[in-house]
Amino acid sequence: MKLLRYFAAPLLILLAACSSEPKIDKSFPSANHDSRIQFVVMHYTSASLPRSLALLTHGEVSAHYLIGDNPPTLYQLVDENQRAWHAGESEWAGRTWLNSSSLGIEIVSPGYTDGPNGRVWYPYTEGQINSLIYLLKDIRSRYKIDPRSYVGHSDIAPLRKLDPGPLFPWKRLAQEGFGIWPDANEVARYKARFDVNLPSATWFQQQLAQLGYAVPQTGEFDVTTVHVIAAFQMHYRPERFDGRADAQSAAILQALNNMK
Incomplete structure (x- = not known):
């Protein structure tokens, strides 16, 4: 009997500890969250x-x-x-x-x-x-x-x-709603303005960053900025994506960033 009491006491303590384990209360779900997928x-x-x-x-x-x-x-x-x-x-x-x-x-x-006549x-x-x-x-x-x-x-x-x-x-x-695209009339209107006065490198970098691109704000058409302009052109003006900052590219950028 003494041996039984010797083992029973620790067992009772262990069972008491198990019964007191905390429970997770899920009755207060927060509205402050969104999906991982952005x-x-x-x-x-x-x-x-x-x-x-x-x-x-x-x-x-x-x-x-x-x-x-x-x-x-x-x-x-x-x-x-x-x-x-x-x-x-x-x-x-x-x-x-x-x-x-x-x-x-x-x-x-x-x-x-890539072939003898180009890409x-x-x-x-x-x-x-x-x-x-x-x-x-x-x-x-x-x-x-x-x-x-x-x-x-x-x-x-x-x-x-x-x-x-x-x-x-x-x-x-x-x-179909998967992406955005500029209005052609808006692009033509802005292009007429930019044909006369092409924006600076600083302007292009700011507008590209506003659209979403990661671009350095150096105020110069550096190598990285040229690559970013080319990527932007490939998306929105695929007929020519040479990375050169021109009036049409500026007009497309302006029209896109003015969209709500």
């Missing part, structure tokens, strides 16, 4: 479908979604609650390292090839774009993403990346 970043894979799947599932990079080429099958590779490794060193609208706050969508495409860009298929719009509508049904926050890899990493390239249909996506 941006959607578009890419092309620069590879075939089998190679893309291999790289995105067993390589050093990943994406939440992949859109095939023929047929344009939609693949989910990473759960939306998880962080995919698609953006790398990046910045948009003051947010850095966008892997933590974005969804990444890869589209199977060779991107471009050749490969278009996306109609099926791929239809699949992309379907996917973006599905994403929008679950998250409140600002139209300005649908961006390309080249927008968030202009010194490193060119995807999704000049043939990506940004205007069409903007018409």
Whole structure:
């Protein structure tokens, strides 16, 4: 009996301790929060479908979604609650390292090839774009993403990346609510003014930063600023994206930043 009492006392203490473990009270949910997902970043894979799947599932990079080429099958590779490794060193609208706050969508495409007659860009298929719009509508049904926050890899990493390239249909996506696009009449009105008096490098840098681009405020058309201008042009004026600050680029920037 003494032996039983010897073991019983510590057991009773242990049970009492277990019964007093704190409980989590979930009866006061806060309204002060938002979704982790603030941006959607578009890419092309620069590879075939089998190679893309291999790289995105067993390589050093990943994406939440992949859109095939023929047929344009939609693949989910990473759960939306998880962080995919698609953006790398990046910045948009003051947010850095966008892997933590974005969804990444890869589209199977060779991107471009360089040949004796210059660079050749490969278009996306109609099926791929239809699949992309379907996917973006599905994403929008679950998250409140600002139209300005649908961006390309080249927008968030202009010194490193060119995807999704000049043939990506940004205007069409903007018409669906995924992005913004300037009014042509507004652009023409501003261009007439800027043809006479082209803004300074400081103006371009300030306007690009207001739109969301990470650009140095040096007051000069330095190498980084030229790359950022080229990325902006590829998105909004894909017929010429040489990085030169001209009246039309200034007019597009002004029209975009005046949009509400």
